[in-house]
Amino acid sequence: MTNKKKVKSRNLGYFKDLAIILTQKEMKVRYKNSFLGYLWSVLNPLAFAFVFFVAFQVVMKIHMKDYVLFLIAGLFPWQNFTNSINASPMVFLMNSTLIKKVNFPRHILALTLVLHDSVHFVLSIPVILFFMFVYHRVPSLSLVWGVPALLSVQILMTYGIALFLASLNLFFRDLERLTTILTTALFYFTPVIYSETMVPDKYRVLLKLNPFAMLMISWRNLFLNGSINPVYAGAALGYGILFFCLGYFFYSKLAWKFAEVL
Amino acid sequence: MSRNPLIVFEGVSKSYTLHYHFTGGIKNFLFHLPSYIRKARSSSYCALKDVSFEIRRGETFGIIGKNGAGKSTILGIIAGVLKPTRGKVAVGGRISPLLELGAGFSFELTGRENILLNGIILGLTRKKVLDRMDEIIEFSGLGEFVDQPIRTYSSGMLSKLAFSVVTSLDPEILLIDEILAVGDLNFQQKCLEKMMSFKKSGVTIVFVSHSMKQVEQICDRAMWLENHVVRAIGDPGTITGEYSSYWKDR
Numbered sequence: 001m002t003n004k005k006k007v008k009s010r011n012l013g014y015f016k017d018l019a020i021i022l023t024q025k026e027m028k029v030r031y032k033n034s035f036l037g038y039l040w041s042v043l044n045p046l047a048f049a050f051v052f053f054v055a056f057q058v059v060m061k062i063h064m065k066d067y068v069l070f071l072i073a074g075l076f077p078w079q080n081f082t083n084s085i086n087a088s089p090m091v092f093l094m095n096s097t098l099i100k101k102v103n104f105p106r107h108i109l110a111l112t113l114v115l116h117d118s119v120h121f122v123l124s125i126p127v128i129l130f131f132m133f134v135y136h137r138v139p140s141l142s143l144v145w146g147v148p149a150l151l152s153v154q155i156l157m158t159y160g161i162a163l164f165l166a167s168l169n170l171f172f173r174d175l176e177r178l179t180t181i182l183t184t185a186l187f188y189f190t191p192v193i194y195s196e197t198m199v200p201d202k203y204r205v206l207l208k209l210n211p212f213a214m215l216m217i218s219w220r221n222l223f224l225n226g227s228i229n230p231v232y233a234g235a236a237l238g239y240g241i242l243f244f245c246l247g248y249f250f251y252s253k254l255a256w257k258f259a260e261v262l
Numbered sequence: 263m264s265r266n267p268l269i270v271f272e273g274v275s276k277s278y279t280l281h282y283h284f285t286g287g288i289k290n291f292l293f294h295l296p297s298y299i300r301k302a303r304s305s306s307y308c309a310l311k312d313v314s315f316e317i318r319r320g321e322t323f324g325i326i327g328k329n330g331a332g333k334s335t336i337l338g339i340i341a342g343v344l345k346p347t348r349g350k351v352a353v354g355g356r357i358s359p360l361l362e363l364g365a366g367f368s369f370e371l372t373g374r375e376n377i378l379l380n381g382i383i384l385g386l387t388r389k390k391v392l393d394r395m396d397e398i399i400e401f402s403g404l405g406e407f408v409d410q411p412i413r414t415y416s417s418g419m420l421s422k423l424a425f426s427v428v429t430s431l432d433p434e435i436l437l438i439d440e441i442l443a444v445g446d447l448n449f450q451q452k453c454l455e456k457m458m459s460f461k462k463s464g465v466t467i468v469f470v471s472h473s474m475k476q477v478e479q480i481c482d483r484a485m486w487l488e489n490h491v492v493r494a495i496g497d498p499g500t501i502t503g504e505y506s507s508y509w510k511d512r
């Protein structure tokens with residue numbers, strides 16, 4: 001079909017424009033104002049860092065040097081992940097009018113959601129660096145390649161999960177709350193507010209089964225030590241590819257029905 | 263108008279699976295899995311049965327029929343948002359979005375922002391939409407309302423918005439589902455004129471309407487859908503005449 005060819009040739013520019021406009025729409029709809037959205041993405045993890053600091057160091061007196069910095073280095077990437085995941089069940093529902101009227105690649109809606117949160121995350125990295133200066137740490141040069149590398153893995157993983165949840169929610173409609181419960185539970189099973197070394201030896205092997213643990217440990221080590229454990233990062237990448245493939249497969253099996261069930 | 267068909271439907275049927283039983287949520291679903299699967303298998307609704315027709319390049323093709331006959335389903339299949347259950351569909355050409363009642367894409371955004379969003383989704387570059395923005399707003403006649411969120415719009419205003427965006431595109435196929443019914447007369451006239459000029463420049467138009475007068479006025483051929491099957495295809499004057507007398511006799 002000649003039409004297919006035409007579509008292909010304009011694809012790249014089209015995708016770019018489409019991704020930008022949908023991301024802007026996303027910001028508008030979610031936060032009314034993109035600066036408020038950014039501020040929120042910074043204040044939220046900072047507030048939680050403060051809460052956990054009070055609970056665990058001031059009250060429960062765990063022994064860890066620079067615990068606040070430790071928390072911040074983990075909470076920012078974690079929040080980037082959960083923001084997208086928690087919003088993802090609604091992403092096709094919220095764009096129902098679009099889906100019912102135009103045949104365009106719907107997965108791009110999930111992608112823009114993930115990219116939107118990632119942009120906020122990247123913009124909030126200076127805040128992490130600021131806290132490193134406060135605690136007399138010097139950010140490592142390896143951030144220059146480490147951040148893009150881990151962010152790519154995170155986007156891949158999040159995108160896959162988002163596609164899965166967004167597609168499934170069109171058929172069940174109550175995944176949203178379930179998702180929040182699951183991400184909250186995951187938060188406590190993932191070494192974000194504690195370190196992996198605090199996990200008892202006999203359970204430590206379980207961490208390897210937790211895709212998010214692999215990623216979050218890598219993020220924190222990157223910020224605090226300027227290093228990435230290739231085994232952890234590699235495992236995260238493997239999980240990322242797996243999730244993406246599963247999510248995309250699931251989406252592509254259901255996509256043709258979207259306009260009917262909306 | 264050339265002879266070769268641009269849109270071909272060959273023995274197309276469409277059944278909708280009825281999903282209302284799923285909306286009880288995942289918890290209910292898991293607890294009553296077997297009965298849900300049984301229900302999902304059995305409850306489907308046939309919206310089109312063995313529909314065949316051809317629309318030629320440059321033709322304006324009217325579809326008439328009462329509510330629920332399957333007109334919108336046909337447009338959805340042409341637009342590629344719905345998939346036929348059986349039969350063959352071939353569509354060659356750049357398609358406009360489905361223009362239907364309550365059009366407008368994101369209700370929190372303003373009219374202007376929606377124009378940009380729509381234009382880009384339909385394949386224009388950002389720059390092109392911005393270049394044509396004034397022209398589009400001018401055509402819509404929305405005036406200062408264009409900067410209000412569209413959730414405040416009336417259905418007439420929404421179709422003005424939707425139609426105006428499309429006027430700035432250069433589609434090869436235009437799909438219009440009853441939107442002219444709600445605009446004021448002045449705007450309807452403007453839209454019909456615009457459709458005429460699209461027609462002159464060779465755009466293929468599929469036009470669903472309840473106004474027999476409009477169908478007669480602009481269509482080259484018309485199709486009457488009755489109870490999910492094609493009842494007749496032919497000259498718009500004849501078809502609309504038969505359709506009207508059919509309903510008078512009842």
Ligand SMILES: Nc1ncnc2c1ncn2[C@@H]1O[C@H](COP(=O)(O)OP(=O)(O)O)[C@@H](O)[C@H]1O
Nearest residue numbers: 260261278307309328329330331332333334335
């Ligand atoms: N998404 C859907 N799910 C289930 N049934 C549908 C859906 N869309 C339409 N139908 C049913 O299919 C039939 C044809 O609908 P439609 O094509 O919208 O008719 P028309 O546009 O001619 O009024 C109607 O009876 C309608 O109830």
Ligand SMILES: [Mg+2]
Nearest residue numbers: 333334335439
């Ligand atoms: Mg209809």
